[in-house]
Amino acid sequence: MPIRVSRNGRAATLNAAGNDCEERGDTAAALDLYAQAARVQPNWAVPWFNLGLVHKYAGEWQASLEANLAALEREPDHDGAGWNAGIAATALGQWRLARAMWRRFGIDMADSDEPSGFAPALTPIRVDPNGLAPEVIWADRIDPARAVIRSVPTAASGRRYGDLLLHDGAPNGYRRLDGREVPVFDELAVLTASDYETWELHITQIDADQTEALLRQLSAADLLAEDWGGLRNLCRACSEGRPDDDAGHDHGPLEPSSADTARIGLAMPASAADPTWVRARVADIPGAELHSLTRVLPTEALEAQP
Structure with missing residues (x-):
């Protein structure tokens, strides 16, 4: 005698198969299986939530919003669907809906068509x-x-x-x-995308105190400057964990450097970038030598990306 599988069981099997496909990176198959699960058990929120997740990570905001709202219709207290609906509404500029989603989590948001916001x-x-x-x-x-x-x-x-x-x-x-x-x-x-460009300043024959003084001088001139010499190249496990608390796991610098060199990242408005002024400030440092000052990410670089 054949074993009868309930509607709930069929839907759960299809949803689990969709999860397997998603983990393997086969999003097309995952979307198809989640949609089948939703059809088999129309009152179940989970496959709708999973559809919303796949669309979210694909940047398909309208589809993500619709799937998450469908999940909420079936399970009004589904926190994941509520938050992801807020993300999708934000991406689409549907501010009244986004604000309504954030209020579900106790965030104080007035009912308005203006962009949502709180203290930075x-x-x-x-x-x-x-x-x-x-x-x-x-x-x-x-x-x-x-x-x-x-x-x-x-x-x-x-x-x-x-x-x-x-x-x-x-x-x-x-x-x-x-x-x-x-x-x-x-x-x-x-x-x-911002209208700032990224520049890289590489200086030799400069000590730590001189580097700090230069950073303060650049900051005083309303230039955004960071010491890139201290950047760490973390492994994935540490980056996605608590690297500040893992004293036993040492990571080297992003790029090797010596004690008498400085690698500084600068952000300057594209319309008012003044590399000549920056070069003059380096020239004022006794003994320091400007190795290079290079615009490494112009504004058009990001605009050209798909």
């Missing part, structure tokens, strides 16, 4: 998380799903000071800020 909070964001050069940078988180880069990312990341990012809501690692632990969020998209 410095937050680590992993940019280009699935690319060749993911990098954790610092940004001002201006609402639950958006942040503005406030550090000077390396050119390899393809991101610049002032870029407005859409980011995920699930922590993927932690860093320390002023003695407290803060979560790292992964970038989902660049919503608005």
Whole structure:
């Protein structure tokens, strides 16, 4: 006698097969299996939530929004679907809906068609998380799903000071800020590219005190400058963990350097970049030699990306 499989059982089997396909990177098959599961058990929220996840990571915001709202229709208290609906609504500029989603989590948001926002909070964001050069940078988180880069990312990341990012809501690692632990969020998209360009300043015959003095001088002139000589090349496990608390796992610098050299990242507005002034400041440092001052990420570089 054949074994009868319930509708719930068939839906669960299809959803699990979709999970397997998603883990293997076969998103087309995963989408098909999740859709089948949703048809077999129309009242089940899980396959709709999974559809929303696949569309989210593909940057297909309308489809992600619709799938997450469908999950919420079936399970109104589904926190994951609510948060991801907020992300998708933010990406689409549907501010009234985004605000409604954030209010579900106790975030004070008035009912309005204006962009959502709260007091900026410095937050680590992993940019280009699935690319060749993911990098954790610092940004001002201006609402639950958006942040503005406030550090000077390396050119390899393809991101610049002032870029407005859409980011995920699930922590993927932690860093320390002023003695407290803060979560790292992964970038989902660049919503608005900044008009800042990234320059790299390489100086030889300069000591640590002179480097610090130069950084202060650049900052006083409203130039964003960071000492790239101290950047670490973390393994994935540490980057997505708690590297500040793992004293037993040592990571080398991103690029080898000597004690008498400085590698500084600069962010300058494309319309007002003044490399001549920067060269003059280096020339004022006794004994220091300017090895190079190079524009490593112009504004058009990001605009040319698909």
